[in-house]
Amino acid sequence: MTQHIHEGAARYQPGHHGNNSPAPSATQALANPQQLLTEHIDLWTSAVRHKSTAGRGSNRKIELAGINKLRELILELAVRGKLVPQNPDDEPASELLKRIEAEKAQLVKDGKLKKQKPLPAVTDEEKPFELPEGWEWVRLGTFFNSIISGGTPSKRNADYWNGDIPWASVKDLGKSKYIHATQDYITADALESGSKLVDKGDILICTRMGLGKIGVAQVPIAINQDLKGVKLSSQIELEYFLNTYSRIKIEGTGTTVAGITQDQLLGYVVALPPLTEQQRIVAKVDELMALCDQLEQQSEHQLDAHQQLTDTLLSALLTPAAGALTDATSAQELSDNWQRLAQHFDLLFSGPMGAWAIDRLKDTILQLAVMGKLVPQNPDDEPASELLKRIDAEKARLVKEGKIKKQKPLPPVNDDEKPFELPQGWVWSCISAIFHLENGDRSKNYPNKAALVEKGIPFVNAGQLENGGVSTEDLSFISEEHFSRLSGGKFLDGDILFCLRGSLGKNALVKNFGIGAIASSLVILKTAMNGLQNFAMVYLNSNLANIQIKTYDNGTAQPNLSAADLGKFLVPLPPLAEQQRIVAKVDELFALCDQLKERLQHASDTQLNLTDAIVEQALS
Known part of the structure; x- marks a missing residue:
């Protein structure tokens, strides 16, 4: 191999x-x-x-x-x-521009469109590359006959919701180019209270949270305040506009959620080819x-x-x-x-x-x-059955000295529980027979955010378990005084940390780290005898352990395992x-x-x- x-x-x-x-x-x-x-x-x-x-x-x-x-x-x-x-x-794009302006002027004359503020001319500094003959640089707003903003009806008024009018927000964009339905629906009263309705064929453009998302309404749709409803000029091919918009580099601003203003949207510089092109x-x-x-x-x-x-x-x-x-x-x-x-x-x-x-x-x-x-096996190796006896003797000594609590003995492994036959000299055991499992302190002494300090004793959570070791990046710390008050969950070099919740199964062997405390999502596997940890890490990362994790997982929305169940995991134990x-x-x-x-x-x-x-x- x-x-x-x-x-x-x-x-x-x-x-x-x-x-x-x-x-x-x-x-x-x-x-x-x-x-x-x-x-x-x-x-x-x-x-x-x-x-x-x-x-x-x-x-x-x-x-x-x-x-x-x-x-x-x-x-x-x-x-x-x-x-x-x-x-x-x-026909060059310069003539197309004249027809676009004529179309807008007619809509204004017919009372279907308010007269718009003229867009600023495109400067030479804004032109990113040279255009072919017959093309023109324009502002994005040139393509639009009109643009409207939406709104959100009051969530407190139940009469506004679950009606028959589709109501689009950012979550409805990005899944499909054409929008036929939305996740939320509102009533006619809700529409009058603040939202706006776009027509079939109008374009929905996200200007907040999901920048770059765009869609085409296939039915009349109400929109929220994070979207703009745009009517495209008839002189612009819809698919060409969508392709053009996808190439605009949109960068929003904002302390919590990135967004762009309507003026920013209208002001993006794009290339306009002749209609036939x-x-x-x-x-x-x-x-x-x-x-x-x-x-x-x-x-x-x-x-x-x-x-x-x-x-x-x-x-x-x-x-x-x-x-x-x-x-x-x-x-x-x-x-x-x-x-x-x-x-x-x-x-x-x-x-x-x-x-x-x-x-x-x-x-x-x-x-x-x-x-x-x-x-290969070596018949001269001390069998694992003798190793287990020495582990039991060491555990008994630690119990007598008050360093660990006496464990309730687990029943022997039945033949029908054994997933495969072991080589000569190996035995089936369980994690709790080989290790002492220790949860974090879950009393009132458990460190909350207020207890964290800039320097002190490392307080490790699942995020620090990386590549089989404990990462020092983004570590949290508790004071030595707080550490001394903890009744459990203290680890040393040579201990194994195992994640019981969330990132279920993540593990790490503590090396060259010193002392620390664990978050409640972890458990410590402490060995009674040195030399068992490295093979335990091989086992914990094997498919055999993974199968048992899935077997004992409680099946809730967040993967979850108890330390007691982890202790029941079957371990094929070889000679040392x-x-x-x-x-x-x-x-x-x-x-x-x-x-x-x-x-x-x-x-x-x-x-x-x-x-x-x-x-x-x-x-x-």
Whole structure:
């Protein structure tokens, strides 16, 4: 196993994306925008960004960053006039502007629109790039025939709510381009009390909280004060406007919630093409976005297939029915079963899903470790049954000295409770038989926010449990005097901290930290004998422990576990000497996995940088 992982880490070379052709120039993109997609298709589909995952057992979370960047590039080329060729026969945008103004003047004359304050001219300093022939720089408000603000009817008046008039707020935007329904509805009385109704076809623009969100009303809709209702000029293609708006860099201000004023919204500088070119741009954007959709679907299928193959091969190592490692009765069988996986090593542990596959490999290594399949047994080792006797004797001494309370003995483990057969010399035990569990102080002495000080004794919560250790970032502290009043929940180096609520299962081995106190969401696992902690960490991060966490979780909205239930967790306990060999092997294999993962990350960064280079060159 070690050799194959080592070879994989050494063999994998980052930076190759399957296409070494140069990035297209802006002229090429203008002549044939499909080249942006087809000439670098391997790069667009393989450039991914890995999102953080929450908790153990999380499904892969990968953003198809290359395809997302391609979509953004298509829209940026569209609003810069580089997506379709210009036609000298098109009516220029300067004439289109005259027709827009004439339309507004007619609406004012007909009494359908109040005369608007003229927008300031666009200065040369505000123009971010050079426009094609026939285009014009304008303010965003030029596109609008009218703009209104909404309001929120009183929440105290029940007669205003649950009516039949859709009432939109920020939470209704962003899910779909076209809005047919809303989460909240109001009555006709509510509408008269302060909200405003927009017509079908009007555009809803968020100016507070969800900046950048936009939608098109498909039915008459009332709006709240965080939205603007806009009637677009008939001389502007709706889809072209939506594409244009998506490229505006909107930055709000505000101490609590970011927002923009109506004048800021109206004043954004945008490019206006001739109407016929707007139509050609919209058609080309739709065509290229459809190709992006196909690419995205194919990439998703490939990622899903990679995930399924990885799960199948790694699960086979742990499945007795498959005749895999759990059935192996000799070193030769173990080697043969691992070889099946090694044949697919390059496929599984490279490419967009490589980092995820390595994490799954780590999970498998931990599970093999707690099943006694990672290192060979030594018949000369003192059996775990003798180790348990020594633990019991040490606990009895601590009870006699008044350092811990006597525990109620747990019943022996029945055969039907044992999830798998253990190697010779191992025994099934439970956490409370191996460790003493100590909750935090839950009396009136529990530190509240007012008790926290700038310097003193660390007061640790779940947020400090990171990568198997205790982070010193954003630590809270309590005074030494307050620490001395606590009746429990005090930890030392060598203790294990385990999260019982919220981030259920997070854990840390305290090293080179000193003393501290725990928040009520944690519990301390204190060992009666040194040398048990490292294997315990292997166990606590294994799938075996994860299954028991899910079994004992109380099933409320917030994951929750009691210290008493944690103490019942079954632990496959090896001889102490074998624990040390297991931990050493896990550390060795994890180090190799991390090397391979680092190379994959470097390759991923290179691919993302290449997409940036293509975008930059295409827009230059």
